Amino acid sequence: MYQYDKYDQSIVDARVEEFRDQVKRRLAGEITEDQFKPLRLMNGLYLQLHAYMLRVAVPYGTLSGPQMHMLAHIARKYDRGYGHFTTRQNIQYNWIKLDECPDILAELATVEMHAIQTSGNCIRNISSDQYAGAAADEVADPRPWAELLRQWSTFHPEFTYLPRKFKIAVIAADEDRAAMRLHDIGIQLVKKDGVLGGRIFVGGGMGRTPMIAPEIKNFVTADDLLSYVEACLRVYNRYGRRDNIYKARIKILIHEIGADEYRRQVEEEFVAVKALGIDPPQAEFDRITAFFAPPAFDAGASDAIDRTDPDFAVWLDQNVKPHKQPGYAIVNISLKKTGDIPGDASADQIDVMADLATKYSFDELRVTHAQNIVLPHVAVRDLPEVWRTLDAAGLAAANLDLITDIIACPGLDYCSLANARSIPVAQKIASRFADQGRQRDLGELKLKISGCINACGHHHAGHIGILGVDKKGTENYQLLLGGSGAEDASLGKITGPGFDEDGIVDAVEKVTNVYLGVRADGERFLDTYRRVGMEPFKEALYG
Amino acid sequence: MKLLTGNDLPSGDVIWWTGSGWSRHVEDAADTGTDGEAILAVEQAARRVNGAYVIDAAATPDGPRPAHIKERIRALGPTVRMDLTLKPEVSPEVVL
Numbered sequence: 001m002y003q004y005d006k007y008d009q010s011i012v013d014a015r016v017e018e019f020r021d022q023v024k025r026r027l028a029g030e031i032t033e034d035q036f037k038p039l040r041l042m043n044g045l046y047l048q049l050h051a052y053m054l055r056v057a058v059p060y061g062t063l064s065g066p067q068m069h070m071l072a073h074i075a076r077k078y079d080r081g082y083g084h085f086t087t088r089q090n091i092q093y094n095w096i097k098l099d100e101c102p103d104i105l106a107e108l109a110t111v112e113m114h115a116i117q118t119s120g121n122c123i124r125n126i127s128s129d130q131y132a133g134a135a136a137d138e139v140a141d142p143r144p145w146a147e148l149l150r151q152w153s154t155f156h157p158e159f160t161y162l163p164r165k166f167k168i169a170v171i172a173a174d175e176d177r178a179a180m181r182l183h184d185i186g187i188q189l190v191k192k193d194g195v196l197g198g199r200i201f202v203g204g205g206m207g208r209t210p211m212i213a214p215e216i217k218n219f220v221t222a223d224d225l226l227s228y229v230e231a232c233l234r235v236y237n238r239y240g241r242r243d244n245i246y247k248a249r250i251k252i253l254i255h256e257i258g259a260d261e262y263r264r265q266v267e268e269e270f271v272a273v274k275a276l277g278i279d280p281p282q283a284e285f286d287r288i289t290a291f292f293a294p295p296a297f298d299a300g301a302s303d304a305i306d307r308t309d310p311d312f313a314v315w316l317d318q319n320v321k322p323h324k325q326p327g328y329a330i331v332n333i334s335l336k337k338t339g340d341i342p343g344d345a346s347a348d349q350i351d352v353m354a355d356l357a358t359k360y361s362f363d364e365l366r367v368t369h370a371q372n373i374v375l376p377h378v379a380v381r382d383l384p385e386v387w388r389t390l391d392a393a394g395l396a397a398a399n400l401d402l403i404t405d406i407i408a409c410p411g412l413d414y415c416s417l418a419n420a421r422s423i424p425v426a427q428k429i430a431s432r433f434a435d436q437g438r439q440r441d442l443g444e445l446k447l448k449i450s451g452c453i454n455a456c457g458h459h460h461a462g463h464i465g466i467l468g469v470d471k472k473g474t475e476n477y478q479l480l481l482g483g484s485g486a487e488d489a490s491l492g493k494i495t496g497p498g499f500d501e502d503g504i505v506d507a508v509e510k511v512t513n514v515y516l517g518v519r520a521d522g523e524r525f526l527d528t529y530r531r532v533g534m535e536p537f538k539e540a541l542y543g
Numbered sequence: 544m545k546l547l548t549g550n551d552l553p554s555g556d557v558i559w560w561t562g563s564g565w566s567r568h569v570e571d572a573a574d575t576g577t578d579g580e581a582i583l584a585v586e587q588a589a590r591r592v593n594g595a596y597v598i599d600a601a602a603t604p605d606g607p608r609p610a611h612i613k614e615r616i617r618a619l620g621p622t623v624r625m626d627l628t629l630k631p632e633v634s635p636e637v638v639l
Contacts, residue, residue: 027553029590047594049617051555080627095627099553341623412613413621421616423623424635473611 001064001364002147002291004112011155012109015116019043020102027099042122044115045101049416052096055118056108060128060146060170061089061367068354068365070111075347078104083350085335085343087407087458088167089127089367090118094414116154121162123153123233127169129177130366133292134376136324138172139191144289145198145225146170148280151288152226159233163240164248166233167205179369179485181213182206182461184250185232190219197221202232202262203254204489206455211251212489214259216266224270226279231269235262294325295362295377301327303380312387314436315398320383323376331361331375331386332368334405337397338434341423342408343371345395352393360386369458369485370407370446372400402439403447403512404430407458411451411468412475418451420468420475421501425449428505433512442512445525446484461485463526464511465492466504477504481511481537482529493534496542510540544574544602546609547582548617549595557617558592565592568629569618570606612638 004012019039026036040046044055056071063071071091075083078100079093086092096104108114117124126146133141149168153159159166169180172189180186186201197219204213220228236250239257254262280288303326307313321330333353336342345353353373357365360382361375368374378386390396399405406429409415411422426449433439448462452469459465465480476498483492499507512525514536519528529537546569547560558565560582562573575582579597586592599610609615615638620628622635630637 027590033587033593047550047555049613050557050620051550094621095555097554412616413623416613418613421622423621427623475612 001062002059002143002288008151009109009112012112012114012116015043015114016102016105016109019105023098023102038120041119042116043101043105044118045096045098046119047416048094049412049414051094052098052101053414054093054096054101054104054115055086056091056093056113056115057118057125058090058113058367059150060126060132060143061130061369062132062143063357063365063367064111065354065358065363065365067111067113068350068357070108070113072347072350072354074104074107075350082344082346084341084410085345085367085371085373087369087371087409087456088125089130089369090125091367092410094410119165121164121166122160123156123162123166123168126150126153127167127178127183127369129171129173130368130374131177131321131330131376132172132366133294134323134325134328134330135173136322137175138189140172140189140196141289141292142170142172142189143292144285145187145189147288147291148226148285149229152230152278159237162233162237163242164245164250166236166250168229174487176485176487176489177368179458179461179489181489182210182458182485183213185229186213187225187229192219195221198225198228200228200232203251203259205249205251206458206460207249208246208453208455209249209252210455210460210491211255212491213251214254216259216263223279224274227273227276228266228270230278231266231273234269234273235265239265295364297325297328297377298379301325301379301381303327305380305383309384311391311398312384314440315387315396316383318398318402318440319400325377327380329378329380329383331378331383332400333373333375333390333395334397334399335372335395336399336405336430337394338404338430339427340397340430342406342426345373349393349395352389352395356386356389370405372405398436399439401444401446403433403442403445403464404439405446406430407446407448407462409450409452409457411449411457415451415456417454418468419453419470420451420477422449422451422457422466422468425466425468425477425501425504428501429508432505432509442515443524445512447508448483458485459483460491461489462492463524463529464508466508469498471498475501477501479504479507479511479541481534482526484526488526495534495538507541511537514540544600544607545576545579546572546598546600546607547575547579547586547595548572548598548614549583549587549592552590552593559618560586560592569609572600572607574602574607
C-alpha cells in the first residue's frame with residue numbers, strides 16, 4: 001500500500017489545523033454558515049437530516065488493517081458505533097458533532113487518512129477495481145495510476161472550483177468491476193503491442209441525466225496519461241456550464257458539443273499540456289509503484305480445500321473469487337445479511353474485518369462500490385478460519401451479486417436530498433428473497449435502489465433498479481429494468497407507473513418470476529431482459 | 544400551524560422552536576404563526592440555531608405533526624434504526 005511521504009503528511013496535518021481554526025471561528029460567530037458551508041464541505045462535512053455527516057476518503061477503496069481499526073475507533077468514540085460504506089468506496093458517519101470534527105480529522109491523519117475532496121466541485125476520491133493486484137485478468141495493477149491521480153488531483157489549484165463535482169475511475173481488466181463508464185472520466189489500462197496505455201472514456205455519470213461515457217481516445221501511452229487527463233479536465237473547466245447546476249457535469253458538455261468536437265479540443269489542449277512536463281519522471285512513478293509490489297505470497301501454497309461443511313461450501317462458491325496467485329483467493333465480505341442496512345457495519349464488525357486483514361490478507365482490505373468489503377489476498381488454507389470468524393460476526397452472508405446483495409443509498413432515513421426511503425425497501429426485498437436456494441436459482445441479479453434522482457444508489461445501472469420519488473407527499477417507487485454498470489454498461493428503462501413501498505417488493509418478485517419462466521439456459525436476468533425486451537415484464541406488472 | 548426548525552450548531556441535532564427556546568422534541572414545538580421568519584433571523588444571528596426554516600404542521604392530540612414525511616423522519620430519527628431515534632418504543636410506521 002502507498003505510504004505518505006513528508007509532503008503528503010504535512011499537507012494533511014496542515015489541513016486539519018486549518019479546519020480546526022475554521023470550526024472555532026464558526027462556533028464563535030466570526031463567520032456565517034454561508035461562509036462556513038463551502039469550507040466544511042471541502043472537508044467532507046455535510047449537514048444531513050439528523051446531524052452532521054462526515055465522509056472519509058478511502059483512496060481507490062484500499063485500506064490497511066490499522067486504518068480499518070481507526071474507522072472502528074471513530075465510529076465508537078465520535079459516532080454511534082457504526083459506519084456506512086458508500087458506492088464511492090468511502091465511509092460515512094451519520095452522527096458527527098461539529099465541535100469534535102477537527103479531533104476526528106486529527107485522529108484520521110495519524111493513519112494517513114482524511115476527508116479532503118470528498119465533497120465540493122472538485123476531483124473526488126479516485127475509484128478503482130476492488131480486486132486490483134489480485135485479479136488474474138488485469139494487464140497491470142491500476143492502483144499506482146490511481147495513486148498518481150490522487151496526488152495530482154489533491155489540492156490541484158486549477159481544478160478546485162470546477163463547474164461541478166468530478167469522478168474518475170481506473171481499471172485494468174476487460175471485466176469492469178468499478179462501473180468505469182459511469183464516471184466523468186473512466187480509464188481502462190490496456191496493452192497495445194506490448195506497450196501499456198489507457199483507453200479514455202469521458203462523460204459518463206448517473207444522476208438526473210444518466211449517460212454512458214463515450215470513448216474519447218482509443219489508446220494513450222502511459223507516458224502521456226496524466227497530461228491527457230489534465231487536457232480533458234481543462235476543456236471541461238473552460239466550457240462546462242456554471243449557470244445551471246443541472247447542466248454542469250461534463251456529460252452535459254460532451255452531449256451538447258458532441259464527442260468528436262470535445263475530442264478535437266482535448267487533442268489540441270493536450271499538445272499545450274504535454275509541453276508543461278507534468279507526467280511524472282519514471283523514477284517517481286517507480287517509487288509509487290513499489291508501494292504496490294505483490295505481497296510475499298507462499299509460493300507453495302495449496303489450492304486444496306475441504307468443502308464438507310455445506311454452508312461453507314455455499315459461501316466459497318458465492319463470495320470467494322480466484323486469485324492470480326496459486327493457493328490464494330479473494331474473499332468478498334457481504335454487508336448485506338438479511339435485515340442488514342446495505343453498507344453499514346458496526347464498530348465491532350469493522351474491527352473483526354481489520355483483524356482478519358492483518359492476520360490473513362497481508363494487512364489489506366478493499367471497499368467495493370457495491371458497499372461490500374474485500375480481503376484481497378487470503379491463502380486458500382485459511383479460508384475455513386476466515387469464514388468461521390466472519391460467520392461469528394454476522395458477516396458471512398453468501399450472497400455476492402445475488403438479488404439480496406442490494407446497493408442502497410441512505411435515502412430519506414438519513415439524507416436531506418432524498419425523496420423516499422431506500423433502506424426499508426432493500427430490507428423488505430432481502431426478506432422476500434431470503435431463501436438461499438431461491439437467490440441462487442435467480443443467479444446474478446444486481447438490484448440497486450436510490451432514494452432520489454441523484455442516483456447515489458446507482459439505480460440506472462441495476463439489472464433491476466428502483467428510484468424513490470415524492471408523489472404528493474408520499475413515497476413512491478419507480479421500477480427500472482436492464483441497467484448495467486459492468487463492461488456491458490447500459491441504462492435501465494422505467495417499466496411504467498410507480499408503486500408504493502409494499503407494491504415495489506411485489507413488483508420485483510413479479511419480474512423475477514417472468515425471468516424464471518422465460519430464461520434460456522445460462523441466461524442471467526439481464527441477458528433474458530435484453531433478449532425478450534420490456535413487454536413480458538410490463539404485462540406481468542400492469543397487464 | 545407553522546413550526547420553526549433547524550439544527551443545533553455544535554451538535555447538529557434537530558431542534559424545534561418552543562416559543563421561548565429550542566427543544567429536541569417536536570412535541571414541544573410552538574406554532575409560530577406568521578412570526579417564523581422574524582424569529583429565525585434573531586435566533587440564527589445569535590447562533591442558537593443553524594440552517595433554520597419554517598414548515599407546515601398539523602395540531603394533533605399528541606402534539607404537532609409535521610406535514611411532510613421528511614420532517615416527520617427528522618423529528619423522529621432514522622426509521623431503520625429505531626434504537627437511535629428519540630422514541631425507540633414506537634413503530635417506524637408512525638412517520639407514514
